[in-house]
Amino acid sequence: MSDGVFSDEPTRLADTIVRIFADQVGSFTPVTGPGRNRVELVAGADAQDDCAVFRFSGDHELVVGSDYVRGPKFRLYEMGHLDEYDLGHYLVAANVSDIAAMGAKPIGLLSVVRYPPEMTDLVFTRVMEGIRDACALFGCPNVGGDIGGAERLILTASAFGVCPAGGSLLRSGAKPGDVVCLTAPTGLAGAAMAYLRAGVPDASIDQDHLKTALTNWKRPVARVGEGLVLSGSGVVTSCQDTSDGLKATLESIARASGIGIEVHEEAVPVPAAVNAIASHLDLDPLVLVMGDSVDFELVFTAPAEVEESLAERLDFHRIGVVTEQEGVVLVRADGRRTGLPGKAWRHTPDETGDRRT
């Protein structure tokens, strides 16, 4: 495909969409649950019908969610730190992460890609390739959506997943005495963003640390496998992804479950790259770890007595415990009890500069 071509919508459907999303029709077998649980893709994106069609057998729960990505109003995209392929990839990761947080197996994604007149076929194809590659990475076919014009690039999607009946992980089941766990350290995405926003590159910062943070932020991974293990264990009482930041996630689980959470400072993992960038920017690393860092890790709660058996099947960090007393507090190394550092989740209507979804 040569650059500089502006095809209309039917042409882009026929030449780009059908080509990129062909050969997806097939069957999925959820990795958990009895053998008769089966989902088959009957008509996908390349069918170009009114809707995609999945065929079910057995007793499933269907899990569905939508996430919008800010696209060109995302300041770091405008600054050139992300290209259109990255945005397509990110759109999928954000949507599949919500499915993972429910403990479900992703079975399909609908992507809405509306593009401005100045977007060529080549650039449009880059968006769709980012979507395709991320879908392949997470085992979640792009089964359709809506493409067409708009005055600027608009990206939004819906993802679907299945799990055995009763298997989905909600935010609302945490119980006093439960342990509070995190699948992997957070803060890398937030550190990358803080570094880029600060503006001036600095050779004094360790380049490996910088690369780790930037890569994690550009190519976030939805924790699909981890979510399936958590759901399959049958013991997890609540779960949520950290797409609004660790602090927001803990507060959301506490609120939904009507309980409190005590986070132990010493137990919170801080990646070396986050320490390096925090020191460079003269920030408390915990601000980056707890704040609005979009890492797509999973926070979950489970009874204390199953922690050991869960640890045999999954890597995670126990960062605190569930309390009867409502509210989320940080217990510092010296025993002081404070609020959690970091920005709370408050998307205000004029806050269009970030990529939180």
Next chain:
Amino acid sequence: MSDGVFSDEPTRLADTIVRIFADQVGSFTPVTGPGRNRVELVAGADAQDDCAVFRFSGDHELVVGSDYVRGPKFRLYEMGHLDEYDLGHYLVAANVSDIAAMGAKPIGLLSVVRYPPEMTDLVFTRVMEGIRDACALFGCPNVGGDIGGAERLILTASAFGVCPAGGSLLRSGAKPGDVVCLTAPTGLAGAAMAYLRAGVPDASIDQDHLKTALTNWKRPVARVGEGLVLSGSGVVTSCQDTSDGLKATLESIARASGIGIEVHEEAVPVPAAVNAIASHLDLDPLVLVMGDSVDFELVFTAPAEVEESLAERLDFHRIGVVTEQEGVVLVRADGRRTGLPGKAWRHTPDETGDRRT
């Protein structure tokens, strides 16, 4: 709620979304198929979890689709002919219509509503009320989505439906000899739009006709019941909604099925209101009936021998027949064979003035 309030996203979730979409959790039983086909909503929009959850039993097909609505770049909204409530309503109708066209029963909708800083809580609530009321009208709960800021209002949604395994109606099954049918006359939405675009109101036009056209255009109806009857009949060979216009729909079915369609001019219903507006604007009424009129009627094909028995269960108009020879032709009253009048479906990237989705 008083006007002039600009709450942030968590507040709008808590105060508007939870209030408007509470009490939806319950169960649905698809109207077709064996009794063990059951879908239950376990967690909806008011749960505010990562995703909504439906529980399935029996052998279903899940049907999913997404439609974007142009919102404020829709010229007639900018001209004041539609308000935010209308846009919310329309968003649901457009998405549910795709489910109806598949012959499935709608079970849920995810709505993405991103709003500009200048949109107050009162106006935001109007959007959500339009969504809520349309969801109630079509029996399709709003189970979640994504809200938050953007530099302008962005509306997109995904809808889900179920039907018994093998029951979904694709575009690709039409066979030579089939009759081509339409659930109700088209052209009213296109006529309303053409009239409004012409700009100057004219007292000489019959006000009842005008009202009929405007009402049909402002409050489109997704043909859910009709789709279920068509799917349940087991004889329909293809089906599609007319959301891109009747001409585009016929061409799409012909292309997907690898057949041709002969449309008989005398058989194509032309509403009196369309005739009145066409005459007022000095247009061929068939241009409005066939063109890019967004009416959400259903076009379907079925073997000629079942036409009579279908007619006992559903009102429709037979407008033509399927031919072996590819292409779509209009057979005029005098026997002449021509192409179909009306604009073909070509959303180009700069075409942001209409409401087609």
